[in-house]
Amino acid sequence: MSYDAQLRRRIEELIRERDAYAEALMTSNSAFMEKVKEFSIIKRMGESMRWNLDQQKLVTEFVGIVIDETLAENCSLWLVDRVEQRLVLAAAQGQDDPQPVFLANRGMDGTYLRLGQGAAGWVAKHGQSLLIEDVSTDRRFIQLESEISNQIKSLLCLPIFGEKHVIGVFNMSHPNIGAFSQENARVLQLITDQAGLALTNYFLVETIRDFNKKLEHTVLERTRTLRQSEERYTLAAEAGRVGVWDWNLESDELYIAPNLKAILGYGEDEIENHMAAWTNMIHPDDRPRFRYELQRHLDGVTHRLECEYRMVHRDGTTIWFSVRGRVNRDSCGKPVRVVGSNTDTTKRKRMEERLTYSAYHDELTGLPNRALFIDRLKHSLGCASRRKDYRFAILFLDLDHFKIINDSLGHHFGDLLLRQVTRRLEACVRPGDTVARFGGDEFAILLDQIANLAVAEEMASVILERLQQVFELEGHEVFTCSSIGIAFPASGKETPEELLRDADIALYRAKKMGRARFEVFDKSLHLEVLSRLELEHDLRLALKQDEIDVHYQPIVDLRSGKLSGFEALARWHHPLRGLVPPDEFIPIAEETGLITPISKFILARACDDIVKWQKDFPEIGPLTISVNLSTKQFLEGNLIEQVRHVLGESGLPAERLKLEITESLLMEELDMVKLVLGQLRSMNVKLMLDDFGTGYSSLSYLHRFPLNTVKIDASFVRNMHLAEENLAIVRAIKMLAIALNMEVVAEGIETLEQVRQLRALKCEYGQGYYFSKPKSGREIEVLLNQSPGWNSTFERN
Numbered sequence: 001m002s003y004d005a006q007l008r009r010r011i012e013e014l015i016r017e018r019d020a021y022a023e024a025l026m027t028s029n030s031a032f033m034e035k036v037k038e039f040s041i042i043k044r045m046g047e048s049m050r051w052n053l054d055q056q057k058l059v060t061e062f063v064g065i066v067i068d069e070t071l072a073e074n075c076s077l078w079l080v081d082r083v084e085q086r087l088v089l090a091a092a093q094g095q096d097d098p099q100p101v102f103l104a105n106r107g108m109d110g111t112y113l114r115l116g117q118g119a120a121g122w123v124a125k126h127g128q129s130l131l132i133e134d135v136s137t138d139r140r141f142i143q144l145e146s147e148i149s150n151q152i153k154s155l156l157c158l159p160i161f162g163e164k165h166v167i168g169v170f171n172m173s174h175p176n177i178g179a180f181s182q183e184n185a186r187v188l189q190l191i192t193d194q195a196g197l198a199l200t201n202y203f204l205v206e207t208i209r210d211f212n213k214k215l216e217h218t219v220l221e222r223t224r225t226l227r228q229s230e231e232r233y234t235l236a237a238e239a240g241r242v243g244v245w246d247w248n249l250e251s252d253e254l255y256i257a258p259n260l261k262a263i264l265g266y267g268e269d270e271i272e273n274h275m276a277a278w279t280n281m282i283h284p285d286d287r288p289r290f291r292y293e294l295q296r297h298l299d300g301v302t303h304r305l306e307c308e309y310r311m312v313h314r315d316g317t318t319i320w321f322s323v324r325g326r327v328n329r330d331s332c333g334k335p336v337r338v339v340g341s342n343t344d345t346t347k348r349k350r351m352e353e354r355l356t357y358s359a360y361h362d363e364l365t366g367l368p369n370r371a372l373f374i375d376r377l378k379h380s381l382g383c384a385s386r387r388k389d390y391r392f393a394i395l396f397l398d399l400d401h402f403k404i405i406n407d408s409l410g411h412h413f414g415d416l417l418l419r420q421v422t423r424r425l426e427a428c429v430r431p432g433d434t435v436a437r438f439g440g441d442e443f444a445i446l447l448d449q450i451a452n453l454a455v456a457e458e459m460a461s462v463i464l465e466r467l468q469q470v471f472e473l474e475g476h477e478v479f480t481c482s483s484i485g486i487a488f489p490a491s492g493k494e495t496p497e498e499l500l501r502d503a504d505i506a507l508y509r510a511k512k513m514g515r516a517r518f519e520v521f522d523k524s525l526h527l528e529v530l531s532r533l534e535l536e537h538d539l540r541l542a543l544k545q546d547e548i549d550v551h552y553q554p555i556v557d558l559r560s561g562k563l564s565g566f567e568a569l570a571r572w573h574h575p576l577r578g579l580v581p582p583d584e585f586i587p588i589a590e591e592t593g594l595i596t597p598i599s600k601f602i603l604a605r606a607c608d609d610i611v612k613w614q615k616d617f618p619e620i621g622p623l624t625i626s627v628n629l630s631t632k633q634f635l636e637g638n639l640i641e642q643v644r645h646v647l648g649e650s651g652l653p654a655e656r657l658k659l660e661i662t663e664s665l666l667m668e669e670l671d672m673v674k675l676v677l678g679q680l681r682s683m684n685v686k687l688m689l690d691d692f693g694t695g696y697s698s699l700s701y702l703h704r705f706p707l708n709t710v711k712i713d714a715s716f717v718r719n720m721h722l723a724e725e726n727l728a729i730v731r732a733i734k735m736l737a738i739a740l741n742m743e744v745v746a747e748g749i750e751t752l753e754q755v756r757q758l759r760a761l762k763c764e765y766g767q768g769y770y771f772s773k774p775k776s777g778r779e780i781e782v783l784l785n786q787s788p789g790w791n792s793t794f795e796r797n
């Protein structure tokens with residue numbers, strides 16, 4: 001071969017070698033570049049994964065990496081929710097979202113795909129990657145609008161694997177057909193592998209976090225439960241304080257747990273180890289019972305030894321033990337050993353004692369209550385029924401006007417008063433007598449073993465005298481007194497209830513007789529009560545049977561002697577008893593509530609009558625009608641409507657109606673009374689204070705209420721000419737009335753002398769038998785027919 005040929009071949013070889021080398025260099029360079037790229041992806045993913053326990057950051061960075069490092073124009077990352085069998089859209093980036101956006105959190109609402117639904121759903125379900133080069137021609141997996149938009153022509157979906165299953169899907173798309181090829185599969189595989197790793201780690205950490213939280217919660221719960229049970233245990237140990245004992249009957253050796261000895265204040269060696277030593281420490285009252293129960297158990301009568309006894313602590317106090325034990329017998333049935341426990345039940349016993357105490361005592365005063373009183377009363381009745389010479393008495397008392405003190409000074413002072421009354425009563429009685437409080441201001445005293453009734457009467461006098469003395473209540477001087485009813489059983493055959501009822505009846509009588517006194521129950525009182533009950537029954541029927549009527553007493557203008565009006569007075573025509581005076585039936589009506597219908601009837605009838613008379617006798621001029629209001633009726637609440645209704649029905653002008661109220665009403669609920677009186681006044685109804693001077697309110701109350709008239713009580717008028725004092729009182733009332741711009745009616749006028757004196761004092765109106773007794777409606781019509789006038793009589797000598 002020629003040199004040239006050889007040279008040419010060599011050159012050709014060199015060229016080939018050079019090309020091969022160049023190609024090899026290019027290949028290794030692109031491999032190198034690929035390695036560099038892979039390395040940078042791994043580095044970037046590694047950085048985002050390291051300590052990144054924030055799901056939002058993790059998923060958004062992954063889609064960011066896909067967009068940056070691959071051909072994909074759009075990328076979404078879906079996470080698989082195995083519980084709900086669906087995919088949740090976690091993050092996306094692409095043509096609509098240039099920056100990666102976080103779209104859903106675990107547990108939050110977001111966009112979902114069912115497993116198997118759409119391309120991503122298919123990949124998640126089958127765990128295989130999916131490449132669609134042209135979505136317009138391959139519609140197998142395209143179900144979502146977003147997947148068939150114009151911006152998406154090709155699609156690549158890759159599964160992200162966790163430890164076992166697909167945990168997510170990268171869904172990548174491109175606006176060009178066939179944009180994805182297997183070329184960048186390595187890079188994408190790398191990304192999905194890294195993402196799988198990162199997400200697995202994240203879920204693991206999440207699970208650990210959840211687990212820790214649950215654990216913490218459980219630990220907290222357990223700690224709490226433990227603490228509670230510890231507390232319970234401590235309480236149980238404290239409250240129960242149990243100790244065992246073991247008694248060998250053959251040797252009489254008694255083992256007693258050291259803590260039982262400690263409970264009694266003794267050291268381990270300080271109590272001898274035999275039964276007699278222990279038994280001797282039991283309270284003497286309980287010892288026989290313990291011995292009895294022990295013997296019964298040893299004899300086989302009881303299954304178990306059960307007993308409670310007191311033992312004396314070293315310091316002298318009492319410890320209660322609840323004892324339980326069981327005997328062991330030998331083969332012949334002979335008791336050889338008793339093993340048991342003692343539980344310190346002192347706290348429970350004390351509690352029981354306290355409960356028993358409060359069940360039988362009044363909390364405020366510490367006195368026995370009704371239940372304990374009746375218990376003692378039963379005991380006394382038992383003694384009286386056995387022994388002829390055994391006598392006892394019950395005193396039943398309440399404080400006069402306690403309600404007023406309580407309401408005006410307040411309940412604190414009421415309580416103070418009740419406590420002081422208690423101490424005084426206790427100081428009056430003898431040891432062995434029982435003072436009890438039944439509630440409110442009601443007290444009962446059981447005088448046991450007395451010689452005769454005079455002892456009880458003497459005691460009642462002493463009590464009345466003591467309770468009349470001033471009470472000092474935190475700087476306030478308060479006076480009260482009491483009424484007392486005495487029951488002195490004759491036979492001992494009465495029941496406690498009967499005796500209390502008798503004492504109550506006697507008390508009622510004492511009050512009726514004027515208070516601050518005592519009365520002894522006797523049979524006539526009982527009959528009186530029965531008669532009252534009968535009256536009460538009849539009164540219930542009286543209205544229906546038309547037995548209630550209205551009488552009218554003229555009221556005269558003392559200046560002119562002319563008729564000014566009438567006072568309406570209730571009358572009851574009883575079919576058997578005849579006329580029952582209002583003094584008798586009005587209180588019963590008040591107590592039974594019958595006063596309301598009765599008062600309504602009287603008000604309506606009186607208004608109708610006066611309107612009728614005005615029409616029939618127009619020459620007489622305007623007349624007023626005074627109607628008594630009872631306190632009950634006033635406080636009932638619908639008085640205003642009642643009055644408005646009656647005025648409307650009768651046509652009587654409001655200013656001609658005078659409502660008479662008593663001083664005691666003004667002592668009731670002040671605000672309410674003021675309000676109702678104010679309303680009546682604003683209706684133009686006139687208000688009159690009846691029986692002025694007999695009550696307790698007196699002058700200080702007058703200016704507080706919108707009253708028009710005061711009615712001077714008959715007791716002052718009656719004796720004006722006899723006692724200078726009474727005349728002075730009437731004069732003072734008139735002066736006061738002038739000062740308060742009120743008119744005066746003097747009631748109970750029976751003589752011309754009284755008329756003259758009242759005229760001299762410038763009293764405006766008068767009422768009394770001197771002018772006329774109360775008359776029936778028909779009689780009043782006769783009177784009106786005679787054009788009544790009394791002026792001429794004023795001038796007589």
Ligand SMILES: Nc1nc2c(ncn2[C@@H]2O[C@H](COP(=O)(O)O[C@H]3[C@@H](O)[C@H](n4cnc5c(=O)[nH]c(N)nc54)O[C@@H]3COP(=O)(O)O)[C@@H](O)[C@H]2O)c(=O)[nH]1
Nearest residue numbers: 569570582583586602628629630690748749750767768769
């Ligand atoms: N809540 C209601 N109370 C009423 C009503 N009707 C009467 N009463 C009250 O009963 C009390 C006794 O009333 P009565 O027996 O009718 O006695 C009145 C007059 O007859 C009597 N009076 C009048 N003048 C004289 C007199 O010169 N001498 C004398 N011995 N008695 C006289 O006074 C009674 C009127 O009293 P007052 O009401 O205080 O003006 C009595 O308290 C009635 O208020 C009723 O419907 N509702």
